[in-house]
Amino acid sequence: MRPEILYPVFAEISSLKGIGTKTVKLLNNLLGGNKIIDLLLHLPSNVVDRSYRPKLKDAIPGRICTIKATVVEHIPPRSRNQPYKVILDDGSEQITLIFFKIYADSIAKNLPLGATRIISGKVDVFNGRLQMTHPDYIAAENEAYKIPSFETIYPLTAGISTKMLNKYMEQALLLLPNLPEWLDEKFVKQHEWDDFKSALTHAHNPKYKSDLEPYSKHISRLAYDELLANQLALAIVRERVRKQAGLVIKGNGLLRKKLLEKLPFTLTNAQKNVLAEIYTDQADAFRMLRLVQGDVGSGKTIVALFAMLNTIEAGMQAAIMAPTEILAKQHFETIAPLCDDIGVKTALLTGKTKTKERKQILEDLSLGKINILIGTHALFQDDVTYKNLGLAVVDEQHRFGVHQRLSLSNKGNKSDVLVMTATPIPRTLLLTAYGDMEYSKIDQLPEGRKPVDTRVLPVTKLSETVAALKRKIDEGTRAYWVCPLVEESEKSDLAAAEARFADLQKIFGDKVGLVHGKMKEKEKDAVMEKFKNGELKLLVATTVIEVGVNVPEATIMVIEHAERFGLSQLHQLRGRVKRGINPATCLLLYSYPLSETARERLNIMKQTEDGFIIAEKDLELRGGGEILGTKQSGFANFKIADMEYHKNLLVIANQDAKLVINKDPNLQSPRGQALRVLLYLFEKDDSVRTYKA
Numbered sequence: 001m002r003p004e005i006l007y008p009v010f011a012e013i014s015s016l017k018g019i020g021t022k023t024v025k026l027l028n029n030l031l032g033g034n035k036i037i038d039l040l041l042h043l044p045s046n047v048v049d050r051s052y053r054p055k056l057k058d059a060i061p062g063r064i065c066t067i068k069a070t071v072v073e074h075i076p077p078r079s080r081n082q083p084y085k086v087i088l089d090d091g092s093e094q095i096t097l098i099f100f101k102i103y104a105d106s107i108a109k110n111l112p113l114g115a116t117r118i119i120s121g122k123v124d125v126f127n128g129r130l131q132m133t134h135p136d137y138i139a140a141e142n143e144a145y146k147i148p149s150f151e152t153i154y155p156l157t158a159g160i161s162t163k164m165l166n167k168y169m170e171q172a173l174l175l176l177p178n179l180p181e182w183l184d185e186k187f188v189k190q191h192e193w194d195d196f197k198s199a200l201t202h203a204h205n206p207k208y209k210s211d212l213e214p215y216s217k218h219i220s221r222l223a224y225d226e227l228l229a230n231q232l233a234l235a236i237v238r239e240r241v242r243k244q245a246g247l248v249i250k251g252n253g254l255l256r257k258k259l260l261e262k263l264p265f266t267l268t269n270a271q272k273n274v275l276a277e278i279y280t281d282q283a284d285a286f287r288m289l290r291l292v293q294g295d296v297g298s299g300k301t302i303v304a305l306f307a308m309l310n311t312i313e314a315g316m317q318a319a320i321m322a323p324t325e326i327l328a329k330q331h332f333e334t335i336a337p338l339c340d341d342i343g344v345k346t347a348l349l350t351g352k353t354k355t356k357e358r359k360q361i362l363e364d365l366s367l368g369k370i371n372i373l374i375g376t377h378a379l380f381q382d383d384v385t386y387k388n389l390g391l392a393v394v395d396e397q398h399r400f401g402v403h404q405r406l407s408l409s410n411k412g413n414k415s416d417v418l419v420m421t422a423t424p425i426p427r428t429l430l431l432t433a434y435g436d437m438e439y440s441k442i443d444q445l446p447e448g449r450k451p452v453d454t455r456v457l458p459v460t461k462l463s464e465t466v467a468a469l470k471r472k473i474d475e476g477t478r479a480y481w482v483c484p485l486v487e488e489s490e491k492s493d494l495a496a497a498e499a500r501f502a503d504l505q506k507i508f509g510d511k512v513g514l515v516h517g518k519m520k521e522k523e524k525d526a527v528m529e530k531f532k533n534g535e536l537k538l539l540v541a542t543t544v545i546e547v548g549v550n551v552p553e554a555t556i557m558v559i560e561h562a563e564r565f566g567l568s569q570l571h572q573l574r575g576r577v578k579r580g581i582n583p584a585t586c587l588l589l590y591s592y593p594l595s596e597t598a599r600e601r602l603n604i605m606k607q608t609e610d611g612f613i614i615a616e617k618d619l620e621l622r623g624g625g626e627i628l629g630t631k632q633s634g635f636a637n638f639k640i641a642d643m644e645y646h647k648n649l650l651v652i653a654n655q656d657a658k659l660v661i662n663k664d665p666n667l668q669s670p671r672g673q674a675l676r677v678l679l680y681l682f683e684k685d686d687s688v689r690t691y692k693a
Contacts, residue, residue, distance in 0.1 A: 001680075001685065002680050002685070003676065003677050003680055005177050005179065005180075005677065006037075006177075006677065006680055006681060008036070008175040008176075008177060009035070009036045009037045009040060009172075009175055009176060009177075009681075010035050010036065010037055011035065011036050011175075012024075012034060012035060012036075013027055013028075013031075013034050013035060013036055013038065013039055013168075014034070015036070016036070016039075016168050016171045016172065017171060018164075018167060018168070019168065022159075023159075023160070023164075026157055026158075026159045026160050027039070027160065027168075029157055030042070030155070030156070030157040030160060036172050036175060037681065037683075039168060039169065039172050040169075040172050040173070040176060040200060040204075041639045041640065042154060042155070042639070043154075043203055043204070043212070043219070043222075043639075043640060044152045044153055044154050044203070044204065044206060044212055045153055045154060045155050045212070046152075046153035046209065046212065047150050047151065047152055047153060047206040047207065047208065047209060047211065047212065048064060048136075048150070048151040048153060049064065049149075049150055049207075049208075050064055050066045050120050050137075050147060050148060050149055050150065050151055051066070051149040051150065052064065052065055052066065053065070053066045053067070053068075054067070055090060055091075055092040055093070056069065056089075056090045056092050056093030056094070056095055056130060057092040057093040058092075059093075059095075059123045059130060060123070061123055061124055061125045061130075062122070062123070062124070063122070063123060064120065064121065064122050064123075064136075065120070065121070065122075065123045065132075066118065066119070066120040066137075066147060066149075067088075067090060067095065067118070067119050067120075067123075068090060068116065068117075068118050068141070068144075069088035069089055069090035069095065069116070069117065069119065070088060070089055070090070070114065070115070070116050070117075071086060071087075071088055071111045071112065071113050071114060071115050071116075071117060072087050072088060072089045072094070072113070073086070073087040073113075074086055074087075074107070074108070074111075074113065075087070076104055083098045083099055083100050084098075084099040084100075084102060084104060084107055085097065085098060085099075086099070086107060086111050088111075088117065088119070093130060094129070094130070095123070095129075095130040095131060095132060096126075096129060096130070096131040096132075097111070097119065097131070097132050097133075097135060098131055098132070098133040098134070099134060100133075100134070110138050111138065115140070116140075116141050117138055117139065117140065117141075118137070118138075118139045118140075118141065118143075118144045118147055119132065119135045119137065119138050119139075120135060120136050120137040120147050121133075121134070121135035121136045121137070136151075148166075150205070150206065150207050151166070152166060152169070152204060152205065152206060154166075154169075169204055173200075173201055173204060176197055176200065176201070177197075178195075178197055179195070179196050179197060179674075179677055179681070180670075180673070180674035180677060181195055181196075181674060182196075182225075182228075182671060182674035182675045182677065182678045183224075183225075183228075184656075184671075187656075191217065191220070191221070192217055193217055193218075193220070193221040193224075194217075194218065194221065196221070196222070196225055198218075199217075199218040199221040199222050200218075200222060202218040203218045203219060203222060214642050214644075214645035214646065215645060219640065220646070220649065222640045223638075223640050223641040223642070223645075223646045223649055224641075224646075224649045224652070224653060225678060225681075225682070226638055226639065226640045226641045226682055227432075227638075227641050227646065227649055227650050227653040228653040228656060228657060228675075228678065229678050229679055229681070229682035229684045230432055230638075230653070230682070230684065231431065231432075231650070231653045231654045231656070231657035232657040232660065232661075232675060232678070232679060232684070233679060233684035234431075234432075234657070235657040235658055235660070235661045236661065238437070239661050239665055243286060244286060244287045244414065245285065245286065245287070245414060246284070246285065246286050246287030246288060246414050246415075246416060247282075247287075247316070247390050247413070247414060247415065247416065248282075248283060248284070248285055249282035249283065249310060249311050249314045249316065249390055249391070249416065250282070250283045250310075250314055251309065251310040251311070251312070251313025251314050252313050253313065254313060255309040255312060255313050255342055255343075255344060256306055256309050256310065256313070258341075258342040259305070259306070259309060259338060259342055262338065262341050262342065263302075263338075265446060265447075267299070267302070268298075268299065268442075268444045268445070268446055268447075269444060270294075270298070270441070270442045270443050270444035271298075271299050271302065271303050271442055271444075273440075274292055274294075274303055274440040274441070274442055275303055275306055275307070277290070277438075277440050278290060278292075278303070278306075278307045278310075278418065278440070279307075279310060281416065281438065282307070282310060282311070282391070282416055287414050287415075287416060287417075288416035288417060288418065288438075289416075289417050289419075289437050289438065290417070290418055290419065290437060290438045290439065290440060291419045291420075291421065291430075291434050291437045291438070291439040291440070292304075292418065292419065292420045292421075292439070292440045292441075292442065293421055293424055293425060293439065293440070293441050293442070293612075294420070294421075294422060294441070294442030294443075295422065295424060295442070295443075295445065295575070295610070295611035295612070296422050296571075296572065296574075296575025296576075296578055296611070297445055297446070297449060297575060297578045297579060298422075298442040298443075298444065298445055298446075299442065299446060300395075300420045300422065300442060301331060301334055301335070301420075303420075303442065304320060304393045304395075304418060304420060305335055305338065305339075307391060307393070307418055308320070308371075308372055308391055308393065309344070311390040311391040311416075312344060312371045312372070314390065315388070316388045316389065316390025316391070317365075317368065317370065317371055317372070317373070317386050317387060317388055317389050317390060318371065318372050318373075318389070318390060318391040318392075318393065319372070319373045319374070319375075319379055319386070319389060319391075319392050319393065320335075320372065320373075320374050320375075320393040320394075320395060321375060321376065321377065321379050321380070321392070321393065321394050321395065322374075322375070322376060322395045322396065323376070323395070323396045324376065325350045325351065325352060325376055325521055325525065326524070326525060326528055327395065327396070328348065328350055328374055328375050328376050329348065329350070329525075330550050331374050331395070332346065332348040332374045334550075335372065335374060336348075336374075339371070339372060344371045344372065345364075345369060345370050345371045345372070346370070346371065346372045346373075346374060347361045347364070347365070347370045347372075347373055347374070348374050348375060349361055349373055349374070349375035349376075349378050349379060349384070350375050350376045350378055351376060351378055351521075352521070352522075353378070361373075362383060362384060362385070365384070365385065365386055365387070366385045366386070366387055367387060368387035368388060373386075388413075389413075389415045390415055390416065391415060391416045391417075391418060392415050392416070392417050392418070393417075393418045393419075393420065394417065394418070394419045394420070395420050395421075396420070396421055396422065396423070419437065422572065422575070422611075423568055423572065423611075423615070424568075424571075424611035424612045424614065424615035425615060426612075426615045426616045426618075426619040427616075428619065428643050428647050428650055429619065429643075431650055431651070431654050432638075432643075432650065441612075443612065448581050449578065449581070450581070450582075450583050450584070451609055452557075452574055452577060452578055452584045452585065452586050452609060453583065453584070453585045453586070454574065454585075454586045454588065454605055454606050454609075455585070455586070455587050455588065455606075456562075456588045456590065456602045456603075456605070456606055457587060457588070457589055457590070458589070458590060458591070458592070459560070459561070459589045459590060459591040461589070462589065465558060465587060465589065466504070466507060469481075469538070469556065469558065470507060470508070472556060473508065473511065473537045473538060477537070477553075477554075477555055477556060478531065478534070478536075478537050478538070478539075478551060478553045478554040478555070478556075479537070479538050479539070479554060479555070479556035479557070479558065480538075480539050480541060480554060480556070480557045480558065480573075480576055480577070481500065481504065481538060481539070481540045481541070481558045481560065482540075482541055482542070482543065482557070482558065482559045482560065482573055483496060483497040483500050483540065483541075483542060483560050483561070484542070484543075484560070484561050484564050484565065497514060497516050497540055497541065497542050498514070498516075500540055500560065501514040501540040504538060504540060508537070508538050511536060511537040511538060512536065512537070512538040512539075512540060513527040513530060513531055513536040513538070513539050513540070514527065514539075514540045514541070515527045515528060515539065515540075515541045515542075516541065516542040517542055517543075527539070531551060531554075532551050534553065539554075543565075543569060543573070550579050551576075551579065552579040552580030552581075552582075553580065554576065554577055554579070555577050555580065555582050555583065555584040555585065556577060556584070556585050556586075556587070557573060557574055557576060557577045557584070557585070557586045557587070558587045558589065559573055559574075559586070559587070559588050559589065560589045561589065561590065561591060562588035562589060562590050562602060562605075563590040563591070563594055563595075563598035563601070563602065564598075565601075566601075566618060567601050567604060567605070567614050567615075567617055567618035567621065568614065568615060568618045570588070570601070570605050571605070571609075571611055571614045573586075574586045574605070574609075578609075586605075588602055588605060590602060597621050600617075600621065601621060604617050619643065619644075620644070660672070660675060
């Protein structure tokens with residue numbers, strides 16, 4: 001299906017001259033692909049100006065100079081530790097070339113006495129004399145063309161040199177065809193951009209460092225093209241999802257009315273608004289695919305429950321999938337009692353469910369006796385059959401891959417999908433990663449929730465912190481103590497969870513427990529259970545408690561070496577002590593020296609509890625790739641575009657893609673045909689196929 005015009009750049013990289021099997025492997029690791037287009041989209045990181053060609057007497061020390069001079073003397077080393085020296089003269093001054101650990105015969109061959117040579121490298125002064133250590137280039141007069149005036153420097157890997165990559169890039173650029181213009185003519189003129197081929201050619205042949213800046217016109221053009229390809233692919237998927245025939249779900253409101261009467265609190269306006277959006281989607285003839293973002297404690301689970309009850313009122317079943325057994329069990333403990341009160345049948349299905357019980361659940365589910373099934377990835381195994389699944393709820397979406405999300409929704413006949421996350425996602429990442437979804441925001445906390453008293457303390461105050469913690473625990477408080485590592489590491493001076501647990505055990509005895517990622521699920525759950533029922537008062541943990549653990553009685557969070565955590569992670573951890581109505585405290589212990597970024601992070605944590613502000617700041621400080629901390633997040637891995645600099649271009653690309661799809665959904669117009677080339681150029685045909693599946 002790929003347009004013929006792109007065949008030359010989608011050829012294997014091995015088709016270029018001078019690339020053997022070993023080099024193909026190295027390039028594949030460097031470029032993340034083995035096609036010529038992967039090479040072409042690998043942009044330079046710097047440029048070396050070799051155009052400064054002074055006489056030696058005028059050469060400025062510290063600058064890279066390209067000099068024409070005659071070889072007048074060789075001074076071999078007297079001992080192994082001394083360098084080999086070669087003296088050249090250009091008629092105005094002499095310069096000494098310095099060579100360490102190099103064969104004398106190769107120097108004699110490259111620099112024979114009496115020969116005129118062009119040399120290029122950094123000129124320095126030593127003991128009042130000009131010198132150049134290991135010149136970058138040495139060429140005979142008739143080969144002076146081999147020394148570029150401006151040398152492009154690329155990100156490299158061991159075994160691939162700048163000269164090699166420049167040689168391959170030169171060949172690759174010759175294969176780049178003249179492509180049809182896929183951007184609006186007025187828009188291109190307004191930005192004074194060149195066409196794609198010219199912009200890419202200029203980017204690979206910069207004259208100044210400023211040519212490689214994200215704001216330069218050539219890089220901006222290429223970044224916009226990449227962002228437009230991303231947004232267009234998502235717009236196509238979104239349009240297909242929207243137009244995919246779905247279930248019309250309109251409940252009679254009876255179960256929801258009963259639940260409202262039983263709840264000990266009223267819904268916030270934010271919850272009501274999000275529910276109105278969900279109900280509208282469910283009543284529509286097209287399939288729902290909606291992402292609900294809500295800060296820790298904003299009441300996403302209750303919103304999901306109301307959406308599930310609407311589905312059950314319409315005679316269908318619902319399922320909610322969580323990423324861990326702890327979280328699935330927690331959802332069950334929240335939802336089951338409320339459902340029992342109003343006559344709705346629920347069940348919990350995880351990898352731990354006993355064979356006999358599992359068999360009964362699967363039978364009841366297939367007969368429609370179970371209204372809501374709660375569980376982990378076990379929900380989409382082959383033998384799980386629903387009588388009539390109307391709504392699939394996926395919690396903490398970023399912990400699942402796209403295929404897992406689709407697997408659950410495909411268990412029903414075009415069931416609606418509601419995705420929830422407590423990790424606030426910045427607008428730019430929403431556009432690039434979740435552009436195929438509608439999204440809602442619960443931006444209000446229930447009444448009575450008090451702000452967490454967040455304090456930033458140096459780790460030198462550790463003993464005072466432990467003493468204050470002991471007083472609080474003696475009064476009946478429960479607390480978390482989070483450490484970044486599981487065990488001591490020679491490479492790290494971080495306090496490890498196991499070591500800290502041993503220290504705290506001496507003070508708190510059997511009131512302290514330990515959980516970390518290397519424990520078996522059964523052991524972890526047993527410790528968590530003891531902490532939840534109050535047998536344990538202090539829980540030492542790694543970040544396994546980051547998402548979803550619900551112990552309202554725990555009101556103190558100590559995070560050791562807080563400077564090593566990302567902002568979103570700190571925010572999620574602090575959220576663990578916002579579950580109840582009692583005042584809570586979060587202590588961020590840091591050690592010196594603090595980097596500027598770490599200092600800013602800790603200050604932001606002190607200043608705000610708004611997860612959406614924190615997510616935007618985290619994006620600024622760390623970049624998009626790390627926000628959710630998992631390769632399964634589905635975030636676009638851009639080769640050229642940089643979210644720190646190209647946010648505004650992303651918003652324009654998003655609007656542009658929507659306009660295109662509204663006017664020309666099948667990309668049949670002349671611009672539509674050109675945009676098809678763009679999609680294939682940036683390999684977005686794959687993503688469209690994945691989502692269509």
